[in-house]
Amino acid sequence: MSSPKPSTIRVGHRYRANRLDGPYDAIVIGSGIGGLTTAACMSKLGRKVVVFEQHYTAGGFTHSYDRNGYEWDVGVHYIGDVGADHTLTKRLFDHITDGQLKWAPMDSHFDRIFIGERHVDLVAGPDNFKAELKKAFPGEEQAIDTYLDYLKQVARAMPGLVIGKVLPDLAAGPLRKLVNRTAPSFLNRPTREVLEGLTSNQELIAVLTGQWGDNGLPPAESSFIIHALIARHYLYGGYYPIGGASEMARTIIPVIQQSGGEVFTYADVSEILIEKGKAVGVRMADGEEVRAPLVISNAGVFNTFEKLLPETAPQRDFYQQKLKTVERSMASNCLYIGLQDTAENLELPRTNYWIYPGADYEKQLSDFMAAPDETDIPLTYISFPSAKDPSFTERYPGRATIEIVAPGPYEWYRDWADKTWGKRGEEYEAKKEAYAQRLLAKLYEKFPHLEGKVDYYELSTPLSTDYFCRYSKGEIYGLNHTPSRFEQDWLKPKTRIPGLYLTGQDVMTCGVAGAMIGGLLATIAVSGFKGLPLAKRMFVG
Numbered sequence: 001m002s003s004p005k006p007s008t009i010r011v012g013h014r015y016r017a018n019r020l021d022g023p024y025d026a027i028v029i030g031s032g033i034g035g036l037t038t039a040a041c042m043s044k045l046g047r048k049v050v051v052f053e054q055h056y057t058a059g060g061f062t063h064s065y066d067r068n069g070y071e072w073d074v075g076v077h078y079i080g081d082v083g084a085d086h087t088l089t090k091r092l093f094d095h096i097t098d099g100q101l102k103w104a105p106m107d108s109h110f111d112r113i114f115i116g117e118r119h120v121d122l123v124a125g126p127d128n129f130k131a132e133l134k135k136a137f138p139g140e141e142q143a144i145d146t147y148l149d150y151l152k153q154v155a156r157a158m159p160g161l162v163i164g165k166v167l168p169d170l171a172a173g174p175l176r177k178l179v180n181r182t183a184p185s186f187l188n189r190p191t192r193e194v195l196e197g198l199t200s201n202q203e204l205i206a207v208l209t210g211q212w213g214d215n216g217l218p219p220a221e222s223s224f225i226i227h228a229l230i231a232r233h234y235l236y237g238g239y240y241p242i243g244g245a246s247e248m249a250r251t252i253i254p255v256i257q258q259s260g261g262e263v264f265t266y267a268d269v270s271e272i273l274i275e276k277g278k279a280v281g282v283r284m285a286d287g288e289e290v291r292a293p294l295v296i297s298n299a300g301v302f303n304t305f306e307k308l309l310p311e312t313a314p315q316r317d318f319y320q321q322k323l324k325t326v327e328r329s330m331a332s333n334c335l336y337i338g339l340q341d342t343a344e345n346l347e348l349p350r351t352n353y354w355i356y357p358g359a360d361y362e363k364q365l366s367d368f369m370a371a372p373d374e375t376d377i378p379l380t381y382i383s384f385p386s387a388k389d390p391s392f393t394e395r396y397p398g399r400a401t402i403e404i405v406a407p408g409p410y411e412w413y414r415d416w417a418d419k420t421w422g423k424r425g426e427e428y429e430a431k432k433e434a435y436a437q438r439l440l441a442k443l444y445e446k447f448p449h450l451e452g453k454v455d456y457y458e459l460s461t462p463l464s465t466d467y468f469c470r471y472s473k474g475e476i477y478g479l480n481h482t483p484s485r486f487e488q489d490w491l492k493p494k495t496r497i498p499g500l501y502l503t504g505q506d507v508m509t510c511g512v513a514g515a516m517i518g519g520l521l522a523t524i525a526v527s528g529f530k531g532l533p534l535a536k537r538m539f540v541g
């Protein structure tokens with residue numbers, strides 16, 4: 001077998017204080033897709049932006065990593081809304097990459113939902129989507145049609161919520177009242193409650209909410225807003241970035257450099273500098289102070305307000321209170337698998353598998369959390385990145401990869417939280433190995449021919465998520481998407497501290513597209529009137 005080509009997936013420029021080339025118009029803390037989107041959009045407006053990323057490669061959850069001759073993604077399994085040029089997601093990707101990022105469609109049945117013994121596919125295109133569900137659930141035609149109509153109604157209500165994020169408080173308040181008056185009554189209700197208003201068929205509800213792992217909250221707890229946004233996002237099918245997730249940062253960075261900006265890796269920000277009540281720059285972990293009139297944080301609200309804002313900063317107390325109104329999202333384990341044969345030979349699908357023991361998601365999850373060793377895994381998600389990426393075989397001849405994600409609370413691993421990465425000891429490794437074996441058994445249940453073909457695997461835990469992406473409880477989607485989260489007016493780009501802004505998934509929603517919209521809104525918020533043409537081009541076309 002030929003060996004894989006040398007890795008090109010580490011992106012960004014290694015930080016050294018003497019490599020800085022200020023003055024910069026803005027500093028972005030974190031190179032997640034939200035931070036990169038803001039930096040690239042600002043660069044397109046002629047602003048020189050520096051991005052500081054603590055990890056060894058740029059991209060945040062969109063980074064890829066390689067080991068033992070394999071490459072995996074961390075937080076990108078599929079993206080919706082990029083199959084046609086008129087969507088906001090596609091327009092935004094084309095804008096920030098100068099059209100350099102290319103997409104490959106998944107199979108038309110992009111998600112397969114297993115409920116116990118049976119499975120139902122989610123199929124690309126509203127008509128096909130409906131037809132498949134109606135075939136699987138005869139007698140539920142009315143509920144399925146109304147469900148699709150509800151998704152449309154949520155999409156229609158979104159502009160009000162989005163615009164409110166960039167309006168000054170005085171205007172945002174009345175706008176929220178207007179949205180509340182005119183939006184459908186189910187908009188921000190719990191997902192399960194909304195669906196139980198449409199049907200009593202619990203299996204149908206389970207299939208419709210079978211993507212709950214995409215936001216991390218089972219349907220009884222999530223807002224229908226996030227459910228509908230995700231379902232709509234994938235309604236026209238799933239797509240995968242050709243070349244893998246690291247292509248996102250690789251194609252965005254040149255756009256940031258067009259106006260003199262740069263993306264630095266190994267660039268750990270330890271504090272936001274506040275002078276006379278304003279954010280004026282950052283202090284790096286090596287003590288270097290970098291100044292700029294705008295500081296935009298992509299590090300999430302918990303990191304920004306608990307760790308980066310100095311104790312003496314104005315409004316710190318305000319934000320400490322506000323942090324009590326939101327929750328961190330779920331944590332997970334991910335099994336990264338390598339196989340010494342091609343995806344084609346191994347017959348790996350371009351379909352994501354969502355495996356549930358039964359339709360009662362909430363009960364299965366709570367039983368599992370109470371007794372993980374004795375209870376079946378409540379959600380096992382299997383993705384086949386090498387099958388989705390047409391360039392994989394050329395880059396890694398004779399190889400294939402699989403990723404399996406499953407719930408894995410931080411508390412299971414708390415005892416090792418203060419130990420160094422890679423040196424957490426035998427007990428930790430044994431605990432990981434036991435879970436890895438359970439996940440491999442789930443894989444072999446669906447793909448028995450893969451038994452004996454696995455060449456390499458390793459399991460990440462919430463401690464890995466903290467170590468590489470700085471989410472201290474291993475949360476994978478920032479904040480939980482409860483109805484209450486969508487009532488929080490302070491989750492918006494402009495903070496109460498002059499010069500300090502937020503970008504990324506905590507602004508609007510999780511997901512690559514959600515974090516990018518957060519990045520676009522941050523650009524609009526810092527640019528004032530100069531950002532209006534960009535807003536028009538992206539939102540109106």
Ligand SMILES: Cc1cc2nc3c(=O)[nH]c(=O)nc-3n(C[C@H](O)[C@H](O)[C@H](O)COP(=O)(O)OP(=O)(O)OC[C@H]3O[C@@H](n4cnc5c(N)ncnc54)[C@H](O)[C@@H]3O)c2cc1C
Nearest residue numbers: 030032033034054060061075077078269476504505511512
């Ligand atoms: C397992 C998993 C699967 C997923 N699957 C999908 C999917 O298939 N499709 C999809 O659309 N979405 C998916 N997501 C969600 C999506 O990846 C995220 O919602 C999105 O990428 C978040 O982007 P962000 O810009 O908000 O932040 P992040 O990607 O979290 O980036 C924040 C960055 O800030 C850096 N940082 C933090 N503190 C500092 C500091 N002090 N100094 C310097 N840098 C700092 C971090 O290192 C990190 O790189 C998945 C996520 C996970 C974890």
